[in-house]
Amino acid sequence: MRFVTRTFIFLVAFTSSTNLFALQALDHIVAIVNDNVITYQELQQRIKDFKQQLAQRSSSLPDDDIMQKQVLERMIVDDIQLQLAQAQGIQIDDLTLNRMLENIAERNRTTLDDMRQRMQAEGINFDNFKEQTRKDMLIGQIQQRMVFARVQVSPQEVDQFLEQQQQAGSNDKYHIAHILIATPEAATPEAIAIAYEKAEKVIAHLKTGEAFHEVAQRFSEGRQALEGGDLGWRSAAELPAIFVDAIRNMSKGGISTPLRSASGFHIVKLIDKQTQQHIVEQTHARHILIRPDAITSDEQVREQLLAIKQRLQKGEDFAKLASQYSHDPGSKINGGDLGWTAPGSFVPQFEQVMNSLNINQVSEPFRSQFGWHIMEVLERRQQDETEQMQRANAERAIQQRKADEELQLWLRRIRDEAYVEYRNDSNS
Numbered sequence: 001m002r003f004v005t006r007t008f009i010f011l012v013a014f015t016s017s018t019n020l021f022a023l024q025a026l027d028h029i030v031a032i033v034n035d036n037v038i039t040y041q042e043l044q045q046r047i048k049d050f051k052q053q054l055a056q057r058s059s060s061l062p063d064d065d066i067m068q069k070q071v072l073e074r075m076i077v078d079d080i081q082l083q084l085a086q087a088q089g090i091q092i093d094d095l096t097l098n099r100m101l102e103n104i105a106e107r108n109r110t111t112l113d114d115m116r117q118r119m120q121a122e123g124i125n126f127d128n129f130k131e132q133t134r135k136d137m138l139i140g141q142i143q144q145r146m147v148f149a150r151v152q153v154s155p156q157e158v159d160q161f162l163e164q165q166q167q168a169g170s171n172d173k174y175h176i177a178h179i180l181i182a183t184p185e186a187a188t189p190e191a192i193a194i195a196y197e198k199a200e201k202v203i204a205h206l207k208t209g210e211a212f213h214e215v216a217q218r219f220s221e222g223r224q225a226l227e228g229g230d231l232g233w234r235s236a237a238e239l240p241a242i243f244v245d246a247i248r249n250m251s252k253g254g255i256s257t258p259l260r261s262a263s264g265f266h267i268v269k270l271i272d273k274q275t276q277q278h279i280v281e282q283t284h285a286r287h288i289l290i291r292p293d294a295i296t297s298d299e300q301v302r303e304q305l306l307a308i309k310q311r312l313q314k315g316e317d318f319a320k321l322a323s324q325y326s327h328d329p330g331s332k333i334n335g336g337d338l339g340w341t342a343p344g345s346f347v348p349q350f351e352q353v354m355n356s357l358n359i360n361q362v363s364e365p366f367r368s369q370f371g372w373h374i375m376e377v378l379e380r381r382q383q384d385e386t387e388q389m390q391r392a393n394a395e396r397a398i399q400q401r402k403a404d405e406e407l408q409l410w411l412r413r414i415r416d417e418a419y420v421e422y423r424n425d426s427n428s
Contacts, residue, residue: 032421033079047071050226062217070226077411080418082135085142092137100137147410151403153395161237161394172236174247175272177212177229180222182264184416199258199265206255212269237397240405243268263408280343284379285354286336289328291371301372305365309374312362318376
């Protein structure tokens with residue numbers, strides 16, 4: 001009986017040890033990043049996530065070894081950024097995270113509960129998605145603090161950009177894809193030569209007819225490598241000058257020679273090109289505003305505006321009545337005239353009524369947050385964006401371009417400065 005008991009205990013212990021060994025064999029460290037580790041299971045989960053994302057975009061999947069290499073490198077860079085965010089005390093609380101999740105659901109025209117159910121039906125772990133969203137937000141916060149907030153655009157840069165746009169076709173937008181062969185900061189001539197040779201080999205692959213997105217997935221060290229290097233649609237101002245110079249006279253489908261920048265060598269493909277016309281419909285209108293107060297109720301104000309409208313219908317002058325009755329000091333001195341305005345100039349209630357009126361039509365009294373109005377539309381016209389709007393667009397575009405360039409350099413810098421050790425040849 002003792003023999004049986006001891007044998008049973010031995011078998012249980014052996015079986016438990018075997019199961020433990022099997023579990024340990026299933027999960028192991030694939031990379032050490034400073035004081036953190038990335039495990040095999042974490043890597044496989046991220047690979048699964050990226051495969052689902054690429055499948056939803058109908059994008060082709062790279063080979064498994066390429067996918068593993070690209071995803072692991074992205075996880076390493078993300079982990080470095082998360083460590084920096086933690087060191088600087090950046091946090092994303094549950095309330096902020098839930099608001100972001102609700103925004104994601106809204107952009108997909110659904111509710112958060114429906115999005116959760118749909119993801120679960122598709123085999124996506126919602127808790128993993130939620131945690132990855134938190135990490136993405138933390139990375140966005142550290143990038144904003146370390147890169148984007150430090151990018152400044154001077155009035156002289158805006159002036160120069162607008163002048164260049166006038167010379168080169170200000171309305172051009174480009175859909176491009178991109179392959180980056182990166183070089184380290186302060187690269188030696190030998191490192192630059194090796195990178196250039198690799199870029200030439202990449203172009204040789206493209207010249208044999210290999211698909212650009214497949215070559216990008218295999219060789220690119222850019223942030224969009226897994227997406228086939230696709231940068232989407234961008235205006236000239238949102239692209240580095242070397243890109244614009246290369247693609248300006250390029251035909252659709254054309255591919256550049258290696259383009260040198262501080263971050264390495266770039267190979268750019270022009271997928272498509274559009275010439276945008278920034279035409280807006282402007283409206284010339286005038287109004288009379290009367291605000292209710294402690295003495296005059298909403299209904300009394302509405303009745304007063306109805307009486308003013310009847311006087312207009314009998315032929316009285318709108319400008320004189322506006323000067324006499326309107327509570328809007330800005331337009332009152334001009335007979336209620338609001339001048340020419342572009343979409344978005346007024347609050348939604350006001351703009352909705354304005355857009356519904358025909359030329360020379362006077363509205364019924366209507367309420368906005370400022371009080372009660374009647375309005376008349378005088379004219380409409382198609383007009384190019386104003387200089388102020390052009391300058392605002394130019395400033396945003398220049399800032400985005402400079403931020404993209406600085407982000408690439410910053411990511412390369414923190415990657416070079418971090419301690420990274422690969423395990424089990426996971427980077428090969």
